[in-house]
Amino acid sequence: MSLNSQSSILASIGNTPLVKLQGISKSLNANVYAKLEGLNPGMSIKDRTVLCMIEQAESEGLITPGVSTIVEASSGNTGYSLAMICGIKGYKCIVTVKDKASKEKINMIKAMGAEVVLCPSGAKPDDPDSYYEKAKSISESIEHAFYINQNFNLYNQKAHYKTTGPEIWEQTDGKITYLISPASTGGTISGIAKFLKEKNPAIKVISADSEGSVLKKYHETNEYDKSLKKKTWLEGVGKDIIPPNISMDHIDEFLIVNDERSVENIIHLAKTEGIMAGGSSGAAMEALCQVKDRLTSDDTVVLIFSDHGSKYLSKFYDTEWQVDNGLETIENVIRVTE
Ligand SMILES: Cc1ncc(COP(=O)(O)O)c(C=O)c1O
Structure with missing residues (x-):
């Protein structure tokens, strides 16, 4: 080596x-x-953010590789960094993305093995269809899910x-x-x-x-x-x-x-x-x-x-x-x- x-x-x-x-x-x-x-390897600043949030959740025992599903709402970059890091560490990953996100970003997240859920760009934050609310409801409906929540984390x-x-x-x-x-x-x-x-x-x-x-x-x-x-x-x-x-x-x-x-x-x-x-x-x-x-x-x-x-x-x-x-x-x- x-x-x-x-x-x-x-x-x-x-x-x-x-x-x-x-x-x-x-x-x-x-x-x-x-x-x-x-x-950065994920081609955005969000690599730093996601790595820090994931490592913190691991250190607090909140997530376990092979067991946990990580969920996030993202305009694309966080989703890609998350998909990349989850793939390496062995977590399942679901990303809610606004439908105005570029096609490249959406395809890149999918290419990294994560599931993408498209949400209407015009939805108000408290609308159940907004990408925030969708990520929240998905994380609540899945066992061993962790909503990484970059806005609040x-x-x-x-x-x-x-x-x-x-x-x-x-x-x-x-x-x-x-x-x-x-x-x-x-x-x-x-x-x-x-x-x-x-x-x-x-x-x-x-x-x-x-x-x-x-x-x-x-x-x-x-x-x-x-x-x-x-x-x-x-x-x-x-x-x-x-x-x-x-x-x-x-x-x-x-x-x-x-x-x-x-x-x-x-x-x-x-x-x-x-x-x-x-x-x-x-x-x-x-x-x-x-x-x-x-x-x-x-x-x-x-x-x-x-x-x-x-x-x-x-x-x-x-x-x-x-x-x-x-x-x-x-x-x-x-x-x-x-
Ligand atoms: C392309 C791009 N620029 C800037 C930002 C803003 O970074 P922050 O969320 O840390 O304010 C983001 C976050 O989504 C982004 O994707």
Whole structure:
């Protein structure tokens, strides 16, 4: 066995590269980096979260390989990471997914051996058909089932406090001044922010939020406005509930990003920086665009690129999809630097 061999694919979760975005840094006259979470084995940041939640449940004796069925509601990435980890560890796995999820994500979860239950995207959180309620009812109807519940399970946030946050601090030599990340369960941004602000409270933490998401309003007014209707193509941006994993106190600002511009950002990114990233990465770039006038050459900005663009080949990167959704031609892209 070579010195570089690993006991399983799980050992390659985390320690992802932090890569300087050369063109963007140059035109903004700041140091802009992307944390490439799409380079985890499950091609998203959710590998870290799921591994942490599963290992915690194992250590508490809540689940047993060969006996337990793990159930989760997921926009796709958590489902894939869960299916991968369950396959390796010997758990059965059922994932409820919103029907707006890309085809790649759905097929990838199935390919990893998990069962997928599609749920209507438009269902309100308390509707029995919503992907939350479906996961809950499935877990209640099966013997030895465990609902991992990434929105409420605080080991989601802890995964990032323990791994992603410290990696970013070390990779920037403590120079980071801005963290910009999408938020859905809020585990990513909150766990990283908590760690970084303990190191340096002056670091600014900004979340990209989607139109109709309840997060920005809750952050600003403390009101959970259930009348809002989340409306976005982007997966992993915005929320229709206030998940306990989101620590509002650690986030300085929520910025609403436009779907079209977010997608155009990733199309342009692939061509200029050689990085294929998902739509929520384009949302982080769009939030960067909104704060660009605040930046100086002393700033070090870290964008969280939560997943890999190959998960969206039939969606954002498909020319027909682009035309059908009004993006017309790639030549018309809005540069993040505009
Ligand atoms: C592609 C993508 N980006 C961002 C996020 C947001 O991460 P978090 O749930 O930790 O807020 C998710 C979560 O579902 C995601 O799938």
